[in-house]
Amino acid sequence: AQSVTQLGSHVSVSEGALVLLRCNYSSSVPPYLFWYVQYPNQGLQLLLKYTTGATLVKGINGFEAEFKKSETSFHLTKPSAHMSDAAEYFCAVKNFGNEKLTFGTGTRLTIIP
Amino acid sequence: GAGVSQSPRYKVAKRGQDVALRCDPISGHVSLFWYQQALGQGPEFLTYFQNEAQLDKSGLPSDRFFAERPEGSVSTLKIQRTQQEDSAVYLCASSKGQGSTGELFFGEGSRLTVL
Numbered sequence: 395a396q397s398v399t400q401l402g403s404h405v406s407v408s409e410g411a412l413v414l415l416r417c418n419y420s421s422s423v424p425p426y427l428f429w430y431v432q433y434p435n436q437g438l439q440l441l442l443k444y445t446t447g448a449t450l451v452k453g454i455n456g457f458e459a460e461f462k463k464s465e466t467s468f469h470l471t472k473p474s475a476h477m478s479d480a481a482e483y484f485c486a487v488k489n490f491g492n493e494k495l496t497f498g499t500g501t502r503l504t505i506i507p
Numbered sequence: 508g509a510g511v512s513q514s515p516r517y518k519v520a521k522r523g524q525d526v527a528l529r530c531d532p533i534s535g536h537v538s539l540f541w542y543q544q545a546l547g548q549g550p551e552f553l554t555y556f557q558n559e560a561q562l563d564k565s566g567l568p569s570d571r572f573f574a575e576r577p578e579g580s581v582s583t584l585k586i587q588r589t590q591q592e593d594s595a596v597y598l599c600a601s602s603k604g605q606g607s608t609g610e611l612f613f614g615e616g617s618r619l620t621v622l
Contacts, residue, residue, distance in 0.1 A: 426609050428609075428610070430613075435615070436615055436616075437511070437598060437613035437614050437615045437616055438550070438598070438600075438611075438613040439613070440610055440611075440612075443609075443610060445609075484549050484550070488609040493538055493540075493555055493557070493562075493563075493602070493604070493609065494540060494552050494555055494563065495540075495552075495609065495611055496552065497542075497549035497550045497551075498549050499548055499549045500547075500548070500549045
């Protein structure tokens with residue numbers, strides 16, 4: 395069975411500082427990996443995804459993530475935090491041939507002015 | 508439509524009442540998913556349709572939960588005899604289906620509060 399672990403339910407960073415949100419997965423086969431963002435009272439919006447090919451993927455709003463098979467990780471980063479980045483972030487995993495996504499419990503990102 | 512549309516956005520029910528939540532997916536999307544998101548938690552899978560066929564309902568928490576998609580487009584999630592533990596946001600998502608990279612497009616959710 396596949397699962398996702400997000401370390402740190404709450405992360406606070408200063409405006410302009412590096413953002414690092416951690417995600418580790420367990421999967422019996424190479425998975426597809428996703429990061430979604432959720433703003434208050436809204437649905438989930440895709441930030442970026444890894445399927446195959448280049449292990450460093452770039453997404454919207456300056457975010458990027460690197461798939462590291464040896465570490466079973468897919469951490470999300472952004473070089474410089476902006477106030478508008480404050481939101482809930484979810485990592486998710488999908489195996490080929492299985493349509494559903496399995497989500498982590500989420501990390502709430504707070505930006506300190 | 509341009510995106511996934513869910514209604515109602517907010518629903519308050521008394522314990523024991525039946526509720527129905529509607530999802531209108533993106534036009535042409537084959538796959539449709541229902542997720543339950545409790546306060547402060549990640550979305551938990553409930554059920555999945557490919558066209559009108561319900562291929563996976565392993566996440567439905569009890570037989571009080573029922574989902575349908577009779578014509579392969581709009582879907583309804585029905586909860587009978589609601590309980591307080593059913594209070595959550597119910598998210599609907601759609602995707603292009605088999606062979607796609609699996610990106611799900613989410614609606615804004617229906618927030619259910621059971622008193």
